[in-house]
Amino acid sequence: MEAGERPRAAVIVTGSELLTGSITDRNGPWLARELGELGFEVAHVLLVGDRPDDLDAALRFAVNSGCVLVVTSGGLGPTADDLTAQVVASFAGVELVLDEDLRKHIAGILRGWAVRTGFGGPALDEANRKQAMVPRGATALPPVGTAPGLVVPRPGGPLVVVMPGPPRELRGMWPAALEAPPFRELLAGVPAATSLSLRFFGLPESEIASTLREFDSEMDLSGVEVTTCLRRSELEVDLRPKPGAAVFAAELHGALAARHAKHLVSDDGTTTDELLARALLERGWTVATGESCTGGMLASRLVDRPGSSAYVAGGVVAYSNTAKTQLLGVPAEMIEEHGAVSPEVARALADGARERFGADVGVGITGVAGPDGGTEAKPVGYVCFCVTTGGGLVLARDPRLPGGRSDVRERSTDLGMHLLLRAAAPRRAE
Amino acid sequence: MEAGERPRAAVIVTGSELLTGSITDRNGPWLARELGELGFEVAHVLLVGDRPDDLDAALRFAVNSGCVLVVTSGGLGPTADDLTAQVVASFAGVELVLDEDLRKHIAGILRGWAVRTGFGGPALDEANRKQAMVPRGATALPPVGTAPGLVVPRPGGPLVVVMPGPPRELRGMWPAALEAPPFRELLAGVPAATSLSLRFFGLPESEIASTLREFDSEMDLSGVEVTTCLRRSELEVDLRPKPGAAVFAAELHGALAARHAKHLVSDDGTTTDELLARALLERGWTVATGESCTGGMLASRLVDRPGSSAYVAGGVVAYSNTAKTQLLGVPAEMIEEHGAVSPEVARALADGARERFGADVGVGITGVAGPDGGTEAKPVGYVCFCVTTGGGLVLARDPRLPGGRSDVRERSTDLGMHLLLRAAAPRRAE
Structure with a gap:
């Protein structure tokens, strides 16, 4: 079989705060996915600080990696460390010029903002002027916030698409970037991708x-x-x-x-969450949760999907034994005999949640999330699950899950989702 | 004031899955923070695919950026696309040799795993041998999972520290990497950082x-x-x-x-979550939650901290009106008169949760998370909060929060935490 190669693209995300570890970049993964779907091979995602030399080196690294396209995010703000437009202009070998229409457009946005917040004055005028400076020959993209984007051709390539840093602004501006003539021209030569x-x-x-x-x-x-x-x-x-x-x-x-x-x-990219939602909707079922160690994480995950009110009845975070007994009717003697972390209590949590909320399916989770509380018989990571339905179906598991406290809680939430899915959409083989 | 410059370090995270946007890298931010605290200036974080040429180019880019240290993560697994050890060996100008002690060590780990899971056979033996290949002269770091780490000196620099990809393994192995003689030597020359x-x-x-x-x-x-x-x-x-x-x-x-x-x-890096936990412990208070739109996210966040059973009584995810009424005693007439999203219902959720769980402080959250369900009077993002205590304190807010469904839910959780903190640890100015 013969197969060609895809044109390569690079993503450069700027922001010194990304290099202190205090924030996780969200633009890199988002842009990488978009570029992949457009048919590019993403060569790399590079996070650099707000230092002009580093940004320039990053642009040159993309050239050396054979990229025909570079998308940058960030560094378009009004402050002195926002230098992307200038560095990209110099990389493309052109000067920055004031785009008077763009200046007026931004001024209009800033006026509204100044009225609402009470901030304004010369600092604002300066920000306005700075944000309206555009590399000669570039296409300016209208601001979604106050910062415009840029599409900057460079003789010999690559095409540089300059986007703002706030994820909401970047995503809002992306369709306009795709429509900019130089980007459209480049895309015309990219073979379609089907992942x-x-x-x-x-x-x-x-x-x-x-x-x-x-x-x-x-x-x-x-x-x-x-x-x-x-x-x-x-x-x-x-x-x-x-x-x-x-x-x-x-x-x-x-x-x-x-x-x-x-x-x-x-086999089509559908997530477990989406499969579960569809199965519950198809059956017209509602679900209720009785959670101990996961502490609401499973309920929160169920509610995460828009429209979840159609199938989520509610849940109880029964962290203390009193709560298990009083809110979900778990017999105190059962807890005493088998322990709060036991298959019996998991089942009582599931039944209790289902009954209290009048739901069709209930899920109970109780386990030792750690770091303390483990015993030889019930070590950290030992978690009991039960899913029960009004029709008498009972699915139970009690694995020992690996990892620290948050790993155990997250894996427990995963397993809870999969048990619910198995109850709502049994596989043919079973 | 005079100030010197810090030695530079780079982070290279490998994994083609990071470039399809299907997963967000967690190792880059974590390593960047660690390196910053050790006194390095982090030059960049570079995400590359599992392609030997790209990894090699990434290593050379770090050299050109003046880095004395490169930390890589990923590419140490058993599959053919896990190539980090080989590329780093070639970058350092040495060959890969089989470390027999390491092979036996990994074999022991794999045997236990094979027994537990029922998987095994020749595939496992091959994985074992591959993972025990070490660049000549490098220090091997004992596996936390099955993949060993490596500390690889390169003549003329930089020092390359090779870590596994799974965040739990990487973090678990980091202390051993710091103790490896070549890394310890390098660190001796790095001026202390006090961020x-x-x-x-x-x-x-x-x-x-x-x-x-x-x-x-x-x-x-x-x-x-x-x-x-x-x-x-x-x-x-x-x-x-x-x-x-x-x-x-x-x-x-x-x-x-x-x-x-x-x-x-x-002013000392303490998180809101930690401050709240300390304040609740100091007062000997327990907290209970009554959540609608956040759907358990606040309860889950409270439970996230080890030892939270000392101050979390529990919570109810009262997503449906029936649940609000039946489980937390919110009067049906109140919901009819003011709507499920109203300051009145938020207060009733807080009081109901506090009373049902016998807690000292209760928090109620009800809002329009969207994307549907908004009205002109109560648009998407309108969220009502109330915190009440047995002592009669009532703190209420009803802001309109920006963003989409998950933004609104996460911001609501933040605001819930801050209101609880204000109730448990009132600031002196108030």
């Missing part, structure tokens, strides 16, 4: 690796870039065909799904 | 910028790198002195805290 994905639960990464090695001995896999990503208990496998390899990628996708059908959650 | 921080609530970033401009006209601020970071409703200000500027940084830190005392949450 395929598989989601497994409870399958070790080494099993996929071993299957791929086996397939590799029978056929040429080089036309498809396969990446696996373990997200706690779920394994995501992403297949990205190079140009010309779409049909083969679809075959490989089907073969992997068939080989590991027992652990397959979805 | 100072300030945490504000409800203070716009532009106010700090304006204060800094004012200070800048009176004194030379160049010895201190000040970064501000807006995390939803909280503003974190980080002051990082260059060598020799520690005293001045402390003065600036004090001046900023004094100027914005009204919005100050902490």
